[in-house]
Amino acid sequence: MAILQLSNGKVCGNSSEIVRELALFNVQLQHYSLEAPQHWADLLAEDVLPDLEKRQILELCDRQLESLKQETSYLWSDLLVFHPGSSQLHSISTYNRYHTHKAPEALYLLSGEAIFSFIELDGQQVQLLVQPGDYVQIAAGVEHWFSPTASLEFKAVRYFTTVDGWIPQYTELGELKKLR
Template identity: 45%
Template sequence: MAILQLENGTTYTQLSNIVRELVPLNIQINRWPIVDDPKLKAILAQEVLSDAEKEYVLTALNIYFQQLLQTAGYQSCDLIVLHPGVPNLDALLSKFDRCHTHADPEVRYIIAGEGVFGFVRPDGSQVELTVEPEDYISVPSGTEHWFYLRASCQIKAVRYFTTTEGWVPEYTDTEIRLRPASVVSY
């Protein structure tokens, strides 16, 4: 369940409040149930997944990709699995923990672990959204944002792409004011 934190210390956990706060950014956030499948749940509880297990996960959750394919023109998806044992994890995460934008939407369905998206709203205010399992989020192209993992460094998420090229960060140099000092970031 997503959690939104504002700069004034207000925290929202109700989806309707979070949706309202993110309206100025045209960010879509929704809750998609994880399919009730014991094998899927067992795989998601593992830290490391084989290629076959990743394929199983994507197949089990294919219903959501089919919806995006038909309604929003998404072309492909993959499964990203991050944990402390991933080679060059620090370097990977450091690409995204500064303010940046993408030419393509950033669309994620969190299925295990957690991560934090930060956003700069049109009025310059900053918010941080913790995303957790069953959270679906679509960040429009051009939205200033950042992303980091909490101390556990664990997340599994399906990524949906509108183009096969994927996306790259374009840095904006906006200073991040929000990140609590107690959070481990990379």
Template identity: 25%
Template sequence: MTSLIQYDDSPPHGARGRLDDHGAIAAILEPTGVRLERWEAGATLSPDAADAEIMAAYAEDIERLKARGGYRSCDIVKMTPDHPDREAMRAKFLAEHVHDDDEVRFFVEGAGLFYIRFGGTVHALECTAGDLIVLPAGTPHWFDTGERPRFTAIRLFTTPEGWVARFTGDEIARAVPLYQGAA
């Protein structure tokens, strides 16, 4: 289930409660420029579906997004608890950063936590299967897969380089609680 916990972005970084209503969460994120939507698969997928099957199941939505956002390419990223690079991948995403491109992710299965910093608040958004998140270029954020990651996500890009981060150097990501995994 999609959820949102807001934290103060200054010490002691207190939490302001948890919200689980998808529509209310999307409305809270709207002023940040972040778009949150729900999608349904165009076909039933098996847990071990190949990338091509996943792309085919979401082809209409992918094409709609490409047309709306000018995205030119997309790929699939999968992370499992036994992935040999899970610790390195988690560490890579745990520092606050921005992109010159939108960060577009659709969660096919599993979950992960986006931390979005805006207006004195860190919005800790747990995205789960069916969630599409679009973070506008320049949005300070970080992402946590948890210690035992499990997700499959479709990523869309406007540039051929794909995921390129500029790290802010701010230590805020170390001050807010890490992701414990989907509840």
């Protein structure tokens, strides 16, 4: 379950309180437990997944989270696999700066942990730690950053509504607020 750290240092672990706080940023949080096959845990523990296993994971998520696809008009999804030796790890630096997206950003965490940060009007940060089973949807145009935790390990499904929706649009305002 997610954990939210408010700008005053208060840590929230109560899901209804977290959902209420995130709504102020136009961010939705839900938790879904998938009914997974027995080998699921072993599969998610692997650093590298062949394409066949990636497709199986995506198909299972699509079947069990079909209501999300219908509610939010997601057209397709892909699987992010990060670990300390990952060739994709360099790409995470594109998301750990303040940015927005033209389309909603939606992510369902399968394993590991990751952090989202959002900016309050006074420039303070609110940080959300997401854990397995957490689904986060950030509305288009919401300023935020994203990063794995220190373990540098997570697997997540990203959901897309447009081809270029996930391309970050970096914000100067966020960079200035970060320097305060």
